[in-house]
Amino acid sequence: MPGTPAESAMPDSLSSIDRRIRRSKKALKETLIALMRERDFKDISITDLVRGADLNRGTFYKHYRDKEELLAEAVDDTMTDLIASYREPYRHADSLDIRKLTASGIKIFEHVHRHAAFYALIVESRALPGFPDRICAVIKELSLHDLETAELNPRIDRALFAGYQAYAIWGMILEWIKGSFAHSPDYMASQLLEYIRSRLEGPDVVYRSGRRDPDARASTD
Amino acid sequence: MPGTPAESAMPDSLSSIDRRIRRSKKALKETLIALMRERDFKDISITDLVRGADLNRGTFYKHYRDKEELLAEAVDDTMTDLIASYREPYRHADSLDIRKLTASGIKIFEHVHRHAAFYALIVESRALPGFPDRICAVIKELSLHDLETAELNPRIDRALFAGYQAYAIWGMILEWIKGSFAHSPDYMASQLLEYIRSRLEGPDVVYRSGRRDPDARASTD
DNA sequence: TTGTTTTTTCAACAAATGTTCATTAATTAC
DNA sequence: GTAATTAATGAACATTTGTTGAAAAAACAA
Numbered sequence: 197m198p199g200t201p202a203e204s205a206m207p208d209s210l211s212s213i214d215r216r217i218r219r220s221k222k223a224l225k226e227t228l229i230a231l232m233r234e235r236d237f238k239d240i241s242i243t244d245l246v247r248g249a250d251l252n253r254g255t256f257y258k259h260y261r262d263k264e265e266l267l268a269e270a271v272d273d274t275m276t277d278l279i280a281s282y283r284e285p286y287r288h289a290d291s292l293d294i295r296k297l298t299a300s301g302i303k304i305f306e307h308v309h310r311h312a313a314f315y316a317l318i319v320e321s322r323a324l325p326g327f328p329d330r331i332c333a334v335i336k337e338l339s340l341h342d343l344e345t346a347e348l349n350p351r352i353d354r355a356l357f358a359g360y361q362a363y364a365i366w367g368m369i370l371e372w373i374k375g376s377f378a379h380s381p382d383y384m385a386s387q388l389l390e391y392i393r394s395r396l397e398g399p400d401v402v403y404r405s406g407r408r409d410p411d412a413r414a415s416t417d
Numbered sequence: 418m419p420g421t422p423a424e425s426a427m428p429d430s431l432s433s434i435d436r437r438i439r440r441s442k443k444a445l446k447e448t449l450i451a452l453m454r455e456r457d458f459k460d461i462s463i464t465d466l467v468r469g470a471d472l473n474r475g476t477f478y479k480h481y482r483d484k485e486e487l488l489a490e491a492v493d494d495t496m497t498d499l500i501a502s503y504r505e506p507y508r509h510a511d512s513l514d515i516r517k518l519t520a521s522g523i524k525i526f527e528h529v530h531r532h533a534a535f536y537a538l539i540v541e542s543r544a545l546p547g548f549p550d551r552i553c554a555v556i557k558e559l560s561l562h563d564l565e566t567a568e569l570n571p572r573i574d575r576a577l578f579a580g581y582q583a584y585a586i587w588g589m590i591l592e593w594i595k596g597s598f599a600h601s602p603d604y605m606a607s608q609l610l611e612y613i614r615s616r617l618e619g620p621d622v623v624y625r626s627g628r629r630d631p632d633a634r635a636s637t638d
Numbered sequence: 639t640t641g642t643t644t645t646t647t648c649a650a651c652a653a654a655t656g657t658t659c660a661t662t663a664a665t666t667a668c
Numbered sequence: 669g670t671a672a673t674t675a676a677t678g679a680a681c682a683t684t685t686g687t688t689g690a691a692a693a694a695a696c697a698a
Contacts, residue, residue: 322546363588371580
């Protein structure tokens with residue numbers, strides 16, 4: 197597991213600091229979220245933010261370099277929750293890989309579901325470039341931990357596979373969001389399990405241990 | 418890491434228009450890419466761009482609303498290449514699912530490899546929020562096309578699975594980039610195949626509600 | 639070539655951005 | 669409580685941004 201504290205319920209950026217800072221940051225974040233609901237992130241100015249939060253212009257620049265940094269901190273708060281909720285006890289599943297995976301999946305999807313509005317906002321506004329990477333990094337950590345005990349096919353490149361897995365889940369989440377969260381977190385988790393356990397059915401031919409077929413060669417410039 | 422940009426076919430946005438426009442746009446794109454190599458996208462101003470491209474400020478605003486739009490067009494050019502290279506004939510693989518997948522994978526990874534510098538730049542600069550979605554949408558289309566004929570486990574939600582697949586590949590590509598393209602496109606494709614074909618080994622318990630696939634062992638062909 | 643069309647330039651401009659600093663106000667540590 | 673810190677304010681400022689219109693330059697079509 198990644199060495200993050202996350203003991204307190206309150207996000208790191210909003211705890212144990214000067215109350216004025218906390219208030220200012222909170223006001224700015226709330227204003228940002230509110231404004232993002234009604235217009236494009238691109239079209240939100242620092243002026244709008246400080247006017248909405250009723251703060252001086254300089255106060256913003258004291259804490260953030262730009263609005264992206266402000267949004268990034270809001271995301272950090274959410275990631276803290278993801279990690280925390282994931283840490284939920286499920287130790288009873290110590291050696292049952294599948295059950296572990298199920299539990300992990302459910303936790304992730306439940307977390308997203310809990311913050312559904314926020315996720316939808318972030319994704320739809322396409323405001324924060326690094327957001328998918330951020331959340332996928334977390335998922336990757338969590339997945340890797342789950343896969344630690346699992347005996348993987350030795351030919352599999354674990355680093356690559358971790359990236360594969362994490363972004364695959366993110367891809368599901370994106371579809372989920374696009375469909376306005378029509379499915380339940382449990383359904384999502386069961387689907388994930390299905391994808392992991394299933395394989396293509398049908399004619400299972402010409403599989404020559406990862407070597408590429410000369411015929412299948414695409415044009416090389 | 419391969420350094421060949423390899424601009425073979427002319428992108429739609431740069432053909433059959435007034436030569437002045439072509440020149441202006443090209444100059445702007447080149448300047449943008451050049452500047453992105455040395456500093457953060459956030460810190461590149463329109464002024465920088467027009468100064469670098471030796472154009473008037475108004476010329477920029479005649480063609481683009483902002484620098485994001487400029488970058489987006491550069492990305493479009495690359496996507497055009499991805500689609501084009503994918504459309505390459507591989508009709509001899511009409512009914513062999515695995516071979517099809519292999520071919521598809523190879524094409525995608527070769528495309529990325531060909532534009533390695535560009536991809537690395539886009540990803541590392543985290544400049545364009547919509548880029549992963551953009552490329553994953555393309556991959557999703559292509560994957561769906563491949564899976565059209567494949568008989569999937571009927572419990573699988575195809576839309577969700579398409580998202581899963583597309584972003585999973587994107588996750589691999591990101592890892593590939595992070596590792597400075599240490600692997601060959603073929604290796605990447607073979608790994609992808611491995612992930613699709615393999616399943617977790619080890620204690621396969623608690624999977625009730627279903628028969629265990631008799632030949633479920635991973636790749637012992 | 640000629641005339642027509644379109645792009646680019648140039649200069650100017652209002653508006654917004656990012657910084658500054660002395661002053662005021664709030665919070666913390668003691 | 670008091671003193672010491674630290675944050676927030678207000679107002680000013682240079683810079684950058686996004687827009688404008690007329691004049692020049694370039695491309696196009698015949």
